[in-house]
Amino acid sequence: MSEVNSAEYAELAQRFRPIFARIAAGAVERERDRTLAREPIRWLKEARFGTLRIPVRHGGFGASLPQLFQLLTELAEADSNLPQALRAHFAFVEDRLNQPDSEDRRQWFSRFIEGELVGSGWSETGSIKLGEVITTVSPAEHGWWLNGEKFYSTGTLYADWIDVYAKRTDNNRDVIALVSTRQEAVERDDDWDGFGQRLTGSGTTRFRQAQVAQPHVYDFSERFRYQTAFYQHVLLATLAGIGRAVNRDAAQGVALRKRIYSHGNARLVKQDVQVLQVVGQISSWAWAVDATVQRATHSLQQAFDAAQDGADEARIHAANVLAEVESARAQAIAVELVTRAASELFNALGASDTRVSKSLDRHWRNARTVASHNPVIYKLRNVGDWEVNGNDPTFIWQIGNGE
Template identity: 30%
Template sequence: MSAIPQNTATRPGSTHSDGSSEKALAHIIRDDAEAIASAHEVAARLAVHASERDRERRLPREEIDWFSQAGLWAITVPKEYGGAGVSYVTLTEVIKIIAAADPSLAQLPQNHLGLVDVIALTGTHEQKQFFFGEILRGKRFGNGFSEKGTKHVLDLKTRVTAEDGEYVVHGTKFYSTGALFAHYVPILGLDDERRGWLAYIPAGTAGLQVIDDWSGFGQRTTASGTVIADQVRVAASHVFPAFRVSDQPTLNGPISQVIQAAIDAGIGRAAVDDTLKFVRERSRPWIDSGVERASDDPLVIREVGHLHIQLHAAEALLERAARTLDAIATQGHAPSEDDIARASVAVGEAKVLTTEIALLASEKLFELAGTQSTLAAHNLDRHWRNARTHTLHDPVRWKYHLVGNYYLNGIKPARHPWN
């Protein structure tokens, strides 16, 4: 039976015509094999109109319901709380499969999955029971992390202040991927001691505003725009000590980064696949090649071989990084600083190659496919626009530095969500 519900859940804040709330439940995925199978099924459905959504910047309101209601946003919920607790190898494969179909859709659960890990790492038993239950029912997290106009990504102006047994959140965020489609908008802010706290704010809360003002030329349907929290009051049960995931050795940073790498690997795979299709079906051979078909041109063949070697190398390092995370997560004791450093470096190595293949493949597509491939009707430039936009999240030049400094000088990477 299909894992994609035929009656999708209503979006946040919506109700039936009689005023009652939507009660549809998401499918619950039980194991790794089902997660991979469901990802292929969902990806096939998402791919059908992916180019149109990008061209028209049509926000995927219906499609994101297919995606989360299929259970794929809940696959990292621990088994003891009713989830599949899939491996990181499976998680990265799921994201890669979705990204090859539509990288904007693949980016939407990236922060959600990192936030699931924050709950697992810092939540009380009661908080875990509540929020993991919400996730299993198909609820989605957006994000309110980054801010514009500050010195760097951790120079936050947003404040989370304890007051009368609750918390008050005040600040403005940008790059808020997924917030427009979220049931909860987790906002990161600092307390008076400049420690980071995450407040998981229900959509529709008084003082919370999500603005669709994302104008990036790539990842166009992520709605990664502005979130404003104007003195928003949040129950203490919805606030988590985010500072602990970096103050202590945890896998939260490497998990966030390996998902980013999987998105880029999916973009690279899609660009390579479209290159092959176009060269086989539409491209003309160069006049000096002496062949009848572009696919028989020896120089084109050589470049296609190079693309596949680079793609397979990136995918291999991605899998190696995920296996490193799995080994650390299942070793039976809390990870050490050395464990987290090893994980960050493994993920950093993968991030370098997934970044490079996403950019290389999406640019080589036009060189190999020829002038006709630039026509707007094909919309093939979306691959490069998506790759260039998404790979800017954390500069790959610093991944080279991270890896080199570790092997040469024994310097452990800084612990934060970008390592």
């Protein structure tokens, strides 16, 4: 039996489904008014949603990776902004899980059990050369000073901490600095102006001599090895959730629709065979994406297990390659089918369903925005190169100006 269909998963999911329902109830209004999801984030914090992967012995829920991503899919069905807003948090938790037990790790677990969350500060824009990092951490008397500016800083508007990609000034090594948002030296702007995923808490974040505690700077080379696939899986779960939401809205919209066309096939839309075919197609696409994404999470679990079991390097490397390849395959399927479903939705409905008040266009906008984060064309090239030539996929990549 799949662990996401088990009694254990049902019990875990039931803890959060009432919260997901409350989140879904306000999703259209938040989208229409561009209201940040601060209250839904608070509900999730109070329910300790951010501790899903933390072991039970440390106060968390001890969820497996397939269980985590299935829950993120359910959350995305309610509001697709929220899994992406939590993306950096779950990645940092995963990184701590892959590190040896220590007082530092236990302190982070305790913070998360208290409801604290981590946001993202990796990407820099402007005249940045490919691979260049201009955000810096410099040694200080009691820790570090952090200076720089980040964009696409997803989740930071909701976060207590920010996971910042920076360069040390003393040895030029790339590092991750965890900086508290509870200081005036950290400035967060809600200036993300994308046409989708508008409530992910992204935008510009500036650090002006922000204080970082001595233990909270980590060498980037020590990050968990399947991190790229992990980050991608959060987006995959988001796409799968959008697919579910499209299916939900198509079925409900058709069931409730009263107006018909004179050249239709029935006296009620819900009995029109062509409209039913459209809904059936959407349902099948959403189901296929859900199944694909869930299947791929098991290779991610294998990568985690290989590291925890002390496997030899060959097995660990093979597990990480498979996790990356399967996440890329899943992305290709999810991007195509969810965006098609979000467009096909309107063939089942009518002109009245294009009204801004219903915000049904958000599904396509959100799916297309999520799909644009990691270009699928390069993922497919990686898969093809692995299949034909046996070459490893790209594990770490950067973005910046070319020559």
